[in-house]
Amino acid sequence: MDKSILFNKFVSFSASVHRVTHELTKDVKSDSITQVQYKILENIAISQPVTPSEINDCMQMSMPNTSRELSKLSEKNLIKKIGDSKDKRKQYICLSQDGELLMNEAFASIESRFLERIQNATKEDLKDIERSIDILQTKLFYSNYK
Amino acid sequence: MDKSILFNKFVSFSASVHRVTHELTKDVKSDSITQVQYKILENIAISQPVTPSEINDCMQMSMPNTSRELSKLSEKNLIKKIGDSKDKRKQYICLSQDGELLMNEAFASIESRFLERIQNATKEDLKDIERSIDILQTKLFYSNYK
DNA sequence: CCTCTTATTTATCATTTGATAATCAAATCA
DNA sequence: TGATTTGATTATCAAATGATAAATAAGAGG
Numbered sequence: 001m002d003k004s005i006l007f008n009k010f011v012s013f014s015a016s017v018h019r020v021t022h023e024l025t026k027d028v029k030s031d032s033i034t035q036v037q038y039k040i041l042e043n044i045a046i047s048q049p050v051t052p053s054e055i056n057d058c059m060q061m062s063m064p065n066t067s068r069e070l071s072k073l074s075e076k077n078l079i080k081k082i083g084d085s086k087d088k089r090k091q092y093i094c095l096s097q098d099g100e101l102l103m104n105e106a107f108a109s110i111e112s113r114f115l116e117r118i119q120n121a122t123k124e125d126l127k128d129i130e131r132s133i134d135i136l137q138t139k140l141f142y143s144n145y146k
Numbered sequence: 147m148d149k150s151i152l153f154n155k156f157v158s159f160s161a162s163v164h165r166v167t168h169e170l171t172k173d174v175k176s177d178s179i180t181q182v183q184y185k186i187l188e189n190i191a192i193s194q195p196v197t198p199s200e201i202n203d204c205m206q207m208s209m210p211n212t213s214r215e216l217s218k219l220s221e222k223n224l225i226k227k228i229g230d231s232k233d234k235r236k237q238y239i240c241l242s243q244d245g246e247l248l249m250n251e252a253f254a255s256i257e258s259r260f261l262e263r264i265q266n267a268t269k270e271d272l273k274d275i276e277r278s279i280d281i282l283q284t285k286l287f288y289s290n291y292k
Numbered sequence: 293c294c295t296c297t298t299a300t301t302t303a304t305c306a307t308t309t310g311a312t313a314a315t316c317a318a319a320t321c322a
Numbered sequence: 323t324g325a326t327t328t329g330a331t332t333a334t335c336a337a338a339t340g341a342t343a344a345a346t347a348a349g350a351g352g
Contacts, residue, residue, distance in 0.1 A: 001269060001272045001273070001276075003261060003264070003272075004257075006264070006272065006275065006276055007257050007260050007261070009276065009279050009280075010260060010279070011192075011253075011256075012192075012283075013279045013282070013283055013287070014163055014167045015192070016283055016287040016288075016289070017160055017163045017164075017287055018163075018164070018167070019204075019287075019289070020286075020287045021160045021164070022206070026206075034307085034308065034309090035308085035309095036308080036309075046161075051329080051330095052329075052330065053328095053329065053330085060168075061309090061310080062310070062311065062312090063329080063330065063331085064310095064311080064312080064313095064330090064331075064332080064333090065309075065310065065311080066330090067329095067330060067331055067332085068331085068332090069309095070330095071331085087318075087319070087328095087329085088317080088318055088319085089317070089318050089319070089328065089329045089330070090318095090328095090329065090330090091329085091330080107157075110157075111150070111153050114153050114156060115149060115153070117286070118149070118152070118285075118286065121285060123147060125285050126147045126149075126152065127147070128281050128285065129152065129281065129282065129285055129286050130147075130152055130155065131278070132277070132278035132279075132281045132282045133155050133156070133159045133278075133282065134155075135274050135275065135278040136159070136275065136278045136279065136282070137155075137158075137159055137162055139264075139267060139271050139274065139275055140166075140263070140264065140275050141159070141162040141163050141165075141166045142162075143162070143165070180337085180338060180339090181338085182338080182339075197299080197300095198299075198300065198301095199298090199299065199300085207339085207340080208340070208341065208342085209299080209300070209301085210300090210301075210302080210303090210340090210341080210342080210343095211339070211340065211341080212300095213300060213301055213302085214301090214302090215339095217301085233298095233299085233348075233349065234347080234348055234349085235298065235299045235300070235347070235348050235349070236298095236299065236300090236348095237299085237300080
């Protein structure tokens with residue numbers, strides 16, 4: 001098996017994934033927040049509660065910038081900060097009610113576009129898609145760190 | 147088949163793809179260019195020659211901004227602009243020698259990280275991966291427009 | 293030839309993002 | 323206790339990006 005060919009397929013495949021996800025998520029974010037802020041909210045939504053440092057690591061930005069964006073999200077009442085009772089330096093970030101609402105809407109809109117995209121797929125196709133996702137997720141796009 | 151479950155898998159899958167490609171491509175770009183400029187070069191590298199408008203569509207930016215970034219790449223001698231002999235409004239963009247060099251280095255570095263990632267995969271795994279990519283590319287991450 | 297459209301560029305602007313240094317307060321540790 | 327480390331914030335700055343209006347210049351169609 002020629003791994004170079006596989007690499008080429010990988011390159012064009014990930015380009016496709018990026019293009020399609022961009023298409024699906026285009027304009028779903030409310031105009032009141034920026035792209036990074038939306039990404040942060042997404043991050044929080046998926047794994048809340050999180051500490052600013054964790055967000056920081058995932059998003060690969062610097063602490064001062066993370067902090068700044070979190071403040072902005074806080075001002076907009078989209079997140080809540082909850083102090084750790086043990087270690088008073090730490091905080092836990094959750095979505096506020098408004099934040100939950102915003103993200104639910106966003107996800108709903110993405111899901112409906114997704115369903116549109118697979119509307120013509122047969123039962124067989126869907127099975128294939130599911131299996132393929134599972135395979136790639138475990139064998140190629142796995143995570144190194146816990 | 148529950149399409150909602152599939153949607154959830156899709157969400158976590160595309161997050162994985164983004165994370166992994168980010169890992170593979172992290173720091174491969176030379177410091178002399180910005181992130182967008184690198185993306186544009188990637189785009190050109192894959193489908194040269196391209197017109198500014200085409201880049202524009204793929205990258206989903208506005209023409210004035212595309213034009214600006216192309217000029218910058220031109221100043222840095224990373225691309226060449228070739229006029230269309232028929233339609234003098236059109237141009238074709240290619241990588242210059244320096245540009246080719248830069249992108250070859252980048253791709254080589256990405257490829258070596260990619261190979262590392264699949265180094266423990268068996269022949270069977272590789273076959274599975276390849277088939278899965280093909281399936282997803284045609285059935286899920288297909289392109290709508292030509 | 294005159295208009296209309298297309299492909300691109302120039303100029304300008306506000307906003308977002310990234311990076312750095314300095315500060316603060318709480319925890320840890322010697 | 324005093325020094326150091328950790329988690330987070332504030333302030334500031336330069337650079338990158340995005341958006342808009344306006345200009346240019348060449349095709350296309352009547």
